[in-house]
Structures are given as C-alpha cells and as structure tokens.
Amino acid sequence: MKVSLLHPRELAFPPVDQAQRDGLLAVGGDLSIPRLLEAYRHGVFPWTEDPVTWWSPDPRAVFDLAAFHTPKRLVQKFRQGRFRITRDAAFPAVIAGCAEPAPGREETWITPGFVAAYTALHREGHAHSVEVWEGETLVGGIYGVALGGFFAGESMFHRVTDASKLALCALAAHLRGAGFTLFDTQVATPITRTFGAVDIPRKEYLRRLEAAVALPARF
Known part of the structure; x- marks a missing residue:
C-alpha cells in the first residue's frame, strides 16, 4: 500500500485504515494549528518534520485513567515536600526540556519546528504542560494536546530521578479529576x-476518541 501525499493546502487525511503496517499513514503538509487539530481529532499524529510524517499505529497505546497505577514510593517521595507541581506554568521550558539530548536519547524528534508548532498550540489553549520543580528549578515535566475529554501525551523529561514520573502521575490524576x-x-x-x-485495537481507539473529543471537559 502506497503512502498518501498530503495536499499542501487541504487539511483532510486519508482513512487511517490505509496506514502501513508500521502505522505510517501520510507524508507532507505542515505543522499548522488547523492541520494538527485535524490530525488529533482523527487519531493521527506527526513524528518527523522534514518531511512531515503522519502516523496512526494499530494497536494504539493508552492509559486507563480509572486504573492508572501510581507506585507508593512516588506518592511517598512527593509527600516529602521536596517537589512542587504546577500546570501550564512553563510550557516553553517543558517542551525545550523534552527536546534536550539525554543519556540513551542523544537525538530527538522534537525539532525547532515541533517546538514552534506546539508552543503555538499552547498559546491557543490546545497544548498543556505539567511541571515539576525543586525549589525554583524546573527538574521535570510532560506536555501534550487536549481536545474535549481527550489528552494526547507527547513527551516528558527529567533532570533529577523520578521527576518525569511524578509529572506523569500528576497529569493522570488531573485528567481523571477534570473528566477526561x-x-x-x-x-x-x-x-x-x-x-x-x-494496547487497544485502532478501531476501539477511534471509537473512544470520537466520544472523548465530544465531551465538555477542560484542562
């Protein structure tokens, strides 16, 4: 099956069941806000910038918010008072942290173009972050895209042990409480x-996605 080439001015994506076995659906287009929102509403996300590639893997990995597992040691670590957690307090710094090289991750897909695109999404109220602070120093975080009661986690980072995991747990708790x-x-x-x-089948994911984006939840 051939990979679809996106029209530079049209936002429509091909049906996701046309994706290749590895999940690659289409190539081309741009990282504009309208195209990104169209992608997420239809179960598609970008992974590279030059060229832009669009993916819809089958199966799809999700967290069951009702059954999300927060290890007791992380709860105890947070209760020690060493860390402070915020939301949307430093989105540009969080995505910059996610783009930094790290041991075992010397290269990253988060290029300057991705940083600019998702920062623009954040300014428009569609992308959000959770930050973990040690004193006044940002030591970890996570960011993603929210539409209705749907949240797409994009990337997380840490500069001290467990900071990204604390961000993930805080995000899951917040989403659950906010009706996602x-x-x-x-x-x-x-x-x-x-x-x-x-992992859930893509068809099940798309069914749940359609229901989630229609909810009035707010991050």
Whole structure:
C-alpha cells in the first residue's frame, strides 16, 4: 500500500485504515494549528518534520485513567515536600526540556519546528504542560494536546530521578479529576507499561476518541 501525499493546502487525511503496517499513514503538509487539530481529532499524529510524517499505529497505546497505577514510593517521595507541581506554568521550558539530548536519547524528534508548532498550540489553549520543580528549578515535566475529554501525551523529561514520573502521575490524576476519558500515549514503552499503559485495537481507539473529543471537559 502506497503512502498518501498530503495536499499542501487541504487539511483532510486519508482513512487511517490505509496506514502501513508500521502505522505510517501520510507524508507532507505542515505543522499548522488547523492541520494538527485535524490530525488529533482523527487519531493521527506527526513524528518527523522534514518531511512531515503522519502516523496512526494499530494497536494504539493508552492509559486507563480509572486504573492508572501510581507506585507508593512516588506518592511517598512527593509527600516529602521536596517537589512542587504546577500546570501550564512553563510550557516553553517543558517542551525545550523534552527536546534536550539525554543519556540513551542523544537525538530527538522534537525539532525547532515541533517546538514552534506546539508552543503555538499552547498559546491557543490546545497544548498543556505539567511541571515539576525543586525549589525554583524546573527538574521535570510532560506536555501534550487536549481536545474535549481527550489528552494526547507527547513527551516528558527529567533532570533529577523520578521527576518525569511524578509529572506523569500528576497529569493522570488531573485528567481523571477534570473528566477526561482518554489518555493517549501512542506507543507503549517499558516505563509507561509500569504505570498501566495498554494496547487497544485502532478501531476501539477511534471509537473512544470520537466520544472523548465530544465531551465538555477542560484542562
């Protein structure tokens, strides 16, 4: 099956069941706010910038918010009072932290173009961050995209042990309390699986996505 080439001025994506086995659906287009929102509403996300590639893997990894697992040691660590958690207090700094090289991640997909695109989404109220502070120093965080009761987690980072995990747990708790029903993590990793990430068929994901984006939840 050939990969679809997106029209530079039209926002429509091909049906996701046309994606290749690895999830690659289309190439081209841009990272404009309208195109990004159209993508997330239809279960599609970008992964590279030059060229822009669009993906819809099957299966899809999600967190079950009702069953999200927060390890007791992280709860105890937060209760020690060493860390402070905020939301949308430093989005540009969080995405910059996610773009930094780190041990085992010397290269990152978060290029300057991605930083600019998602920062623009944040200014328009569609992208959000959770920050973890040690004193006045940002030591970890996570960011993603929210539409209705749907949240797409994009990336997280840490500069001290467990800071990104604390951000993830704080985000999940906030989403659950705010009435979100779908927390997308795209492709599961060993770390996200320890917090309860599971794979679901793309058809099930799309059904849940349609219901979630129609909810009046607000981040």
